[in-house]
Amino acid sequence: MKTTRSGVSEKANACESRRYAVAKSHRERVGLVLVAVALMAFVLASAGTAWVRITNFAVLFVLLSLGLNIVVGFAGLLDLGYIAFYAVGAYVYALLASPHFGLHLPFWIILPIGAAVACLAGIVLGAPTLRLRGDYLAIVTLGFGEIVRIFMNNLSSPVNLTNGPKGINRIDPFQIGPLKFSASDTFGSLIFSGPIKYYYFLLLVLLAVIVINRRLQDSRIGRAWVAIREDEIAAKAGGINTRNIKLLAFAMGASFGGIAGGMFAAIQGFVSPESFILNESIMVLAMVVLGGMGNIWGVIAGAALLSFVPELLRYTVEPAQRALFGKLLVDPEVLRMLVFGLALVLTMRFRPAGLWPETRHRRELNEGRV
Amino acid sequence: MDILLQQIINGLTTGSVYAVVALGYTMVYGVIQLINFAHGEVVMIGAMVAFSVITALAGSNLPPLVIVLAGVMAAVPACMLMGFLLERVAYRPLRHAPRLAPLITAIGMSIILQHLALLVWGRNPLAFPQIIDNRVFGIGGAAISSVQIAIILMSLAMMAGLSWFVYRTRFGIAIRATAENVHVAGLMGVNADRVIAATFIIGAGLGAVAGVMYGSYYGIAHYTMGFNLGLKAFSAAVLGGIGNIAGAMLGGILLGLVEALGTGYVGELTDLCTWPMAHGWLGERCADGGHFVLFGSNYQDVFAFLTLILVLVFRPSGLLGERVSERA
Numbered sequence: 001m002k003t004t005r006s007g008v009s010e011k012a013n014a015c016e017s018r019r020y021a022v023a024k025s026h027r028e029r030v031g032l033v034l035v036a037v038a039l040m041a042f043v044l045a046s047a048g049t050a051w052v053r054i055t056n057f058a059v060l061f062v063l064l065s066l067g068l069n070i071v072v073g074f075a076g077l078l079d080l081g082y083i084a085f086y087a088v089g090a091y092v093y094a095l096l097a098s099p100h101f102g103l104h105l106p107f108w109i110i111l112p113i114g115a116a117v118a119c120l121a122g123i124v125l126g127a128p129t130l131r132l133r134g135d136y137l138a139i140v141t142l143g144f145g146e147i148v149r150i151f152m153n154n155l156s157s158p159v160n161l162t163n164g165p166k167g168i169n170r171i172d173p174f175q176i177g178p179l180k181f182s183a184s185d186t187f188g189s190l191i192f193s194g195p196i197k198y199y200y201f202l203l204l205v206l207l208a209v210i211v212i213n214r215r216l217q218d219s220r221i222g223r224a225w226v227a228i229r230e231d232e233i234a235a236k237a238g239g240i241n242t243r244n245i246k247l248l249a250f251a252m253g254a255s256f257g258g259i260a261g262g263m264f265a266a267i268q269g270f271v272s273p274e275s276f277i278l279n280e281s282i283m284v285l286a287m288v289v290l291g292g293m294g295n296i297w298g299v300i301a302g303a304a305l306l307s308f309v310p311e312l313l314r315y316t317v318e319p320a321q322r323a324l325f326g327k328l329l330v331d332p333e334v335l336r337m338l339v340f341g342l343a344l345v346l347t348m349r350f351r352p353a354g355l356w357p358e359t360r361h362r363r364e365l366n367e368g369r370v
Numbered sequence: 371m372d373i374l375l376q377q378i379i380n381g382l383t384t385g386s387v388y389a390v391v392a393l394g395y396t397m398v399y400g401v402i403q404l405i406n407f408a409h410g411e412v413v414m415i416g417a418m419v420a421f422s423v424i425t426a427l428a429g430s431n432l433p434p435l436v437i438v439l440a441g442v443m444a445a446v447p448a449c450m451l452m453g454f455l456l457e458r459v460a461y462r463p464l465r466h467a468p469r470l471a472p473l474i475t476a477i478g479m480s481i482i483l484q485h486l487a488l489l490v491w492g493r494n495p496l497a498f499p500q501i502i503d504n505r506v507f508g509i510g511g512a513a514i515s516s517v518q519i520a521i522i523l524m525s526l527a528m529m530a531g532l533s534w535f536v537y538r539t540r541f542g543i544a545i546r547a548t549a550e551n552v553h554v555a556g557l558m559g560v561n562a563d564r565v566i567a568a569t570f571i572i573g574a575g576l577g578a579v580a581g582v583m584y585g586s587y588y589g590i591a592h593y594t595m596g597f598n599l600g601l602k603a604f605s606a607a608v609l610g611g612i613g614n615i616a617g618a619m620l621g622g623i624l625l626g627l628v629e630a631l632g633t634g635y636v637g638e639l640t641d642l643c644t645w646p647m648a649h650g651w652l653g654e655r656c657a658d659g660g661h662f663v664l665f666g667s668n669y670q671d672v673f674a675f676l677t678l679i680l681v682l683v684f685r686p687s688g689l690l691g692e693r694v695s696e697r698a
């Protein structure tokens with residue numbers, strides 16, 4: 001009796017210490033990843049500022065995908081017009097910090113305003129569509145996204161609000177005190193160019209968004225979303241206010257999109273309706289699905305992959321053709337898109353649940369299919 | 371009055387093209403609940419193939435009607451083959467995959483088809499040769515061209531033919547049974563694989579004809595034309611209740627009419643200068659017959675989507691739809 005008891009406690013002890021070790025090594029690994037990511041800017045900068053810029057846009061798309069993941073991945077609401085919220089955020093920033101209206105508010109005021117307006121847009125979209133399901137919801141969100149874009153394209157008359165298809169340019173970059181994000185600064189021997197500063201800012205935002213997402217996922221709200229995704233009627237019967245929780249998913253996803261949009265406007269310095277076409281919504285959805293819906297890390301991986309692969313192809317397709325055939329056979333831009341399409345098809349063929357799926361989601365999605 | 375009639379004629383023309391394309395979406399959706407996003411591209415390829423054939427034959431001495439028919443005859447089998455390959459290569463391996471996986475595949479296929487067309491037919495819009503003498507008839511102050519008449523009649527004929535096929539033939543029964551329940555249909559001896567392939571092939575064939583009609587109506591074919599057309603047609607299918615064949619026809623025609631009428635009247639209706647109460651604060655701008663138009667005809671696409679949203683808000687499964695899919 002005594003021996004077994006001590007045996008049990010020994011086992012428990014060993015277990016405890018192993019868990020401690022795991023937690024410690026986990027923390028170390030996270031720390032290492034953070035340091036690596038923080039230093040990456042300089043590695044990229046040595047490859048050319050263009051790559052820092054590309055990375056910045058990739059981070060923006062990661063932010064967008066994480067926002068869409070709340071709607072599609074967590075709550076299971078198929079949204080094909082997500083780019084509209086990105087557009088709203090971008091236009092709010094552009095209107096409040098450019099010569100267009102002569103307003104020049106600082107970014108830390110505009111970004112929350114942009115998030116709030118996008119959040120409102122999310123509720124406007126969510127409220128009338130609460131009864132819709134599946135593909136019907138998909139087409140309504142798609143229509144919403146197109147309507148937003150068409151309005152931005154045409155609201156240049158009779159009163160010039162958005163400057164129409166020409167878009168708004170000379171948008172103010174970020175500025176914190178004397179630190180301008182548009183110019184280069186030198187600290188000792190380190191050169192911080194504009195894109196590098198944005199990179200660090202984006203990293204901070206990304207970190208915050210990841211933490212928020214992680215906390216959301218395991219919270220009461222996150223579990224309510226999953227419950228609705230799995231079975232809305234059962235969730236309702238279980239005491240979840242499905243209306244509010246669904247609206248919350250739309251609103252939260254939209255706010256993240258709005259923040260990303262504001263940063264996009266500042267980084268790019270120019271916005272026009274052309275950046276917010278349906279194809280962009282589809283691309284963000286592809287990032288979420290390809291990476292693995294519902295799994296934050298999968299979504300990040302998917303977004304990073306789909307942002308970088310086309311750029312890498314841009315730089316490799318042409319030299320590869322010259323090396324193989326001695327001349328250009330196919331327009332590199334076309335070939336790039338062909339390879340990209342093929343990559344989408346093949347990934348889904350061999351990893352239909354995404355590259356890095358959430359286990360629970362995979363099980364649930366497999367039901368109800370022919 | 372003549373504007374009304376004219377817009378109705380124009381709306382019926384585009385609406386019947388939408389309806390024929392929408393049939394392709396709705397049939398596929400009916401049997402496997404898949405939004406075949408690449409269908410618009412199939413329609414585009416149809417228009418492109420027909421363009422090539424018609425241009426090649428345009429110089430010959432054949433009568434114009436024969437040349438156009440030859441174009442259609444080339445486009446239909448080409449598209450049918452493509453529909454078949456799409457299903458076989460892209461969608462069939464994913465039939466038991468998670469619900470959104472085939473959607474991404476469809477997007478991928480759509481990108482591939484679009485850029486293949488770009489490689490073959492180039493980046494510039496192609497002008498359809500005007501070989502048929504396009505006569506215009508006047509009715510009640512409005513004009514209708516022979517191309518419009520041909521499009522409307524041909525669409526009606528195709529819809530009638532499809533209805534007959536689905537509701538009056540043995541294979542049609544198999545299609546409807548599969549749409550009802552794949553497993554039970556299988557138990558009754560229906561070969562589900564064949565039915566699914568057939569819906570893709572039929573949809574693609576109809577789409578090819580629609581592509582030719584669209585191309586000859588607007589006189590232009592372009593490698594991106596499938597996207598917008600597909601979007602509208604898909605909206606039409608959802609409007610009518612996706613999966614429902616009569617719904618797709620109704621939705622298509624309705625969408626065409628709404629678009630045409632909306633575009634025709636919105637400028638007049640939202641011209642604030644015609645509103646007595648707005649005169650006060652718009653004084654100078656309205657003087658000398660000035661206008662203060664809030665929304666002009668450039669909002670064309672907004673009507674289509676707004677109608678769609680409004681209809682779905684009040685009838686969440688479309689005008690004629692019954693089934694509501696359970697989850698996204």
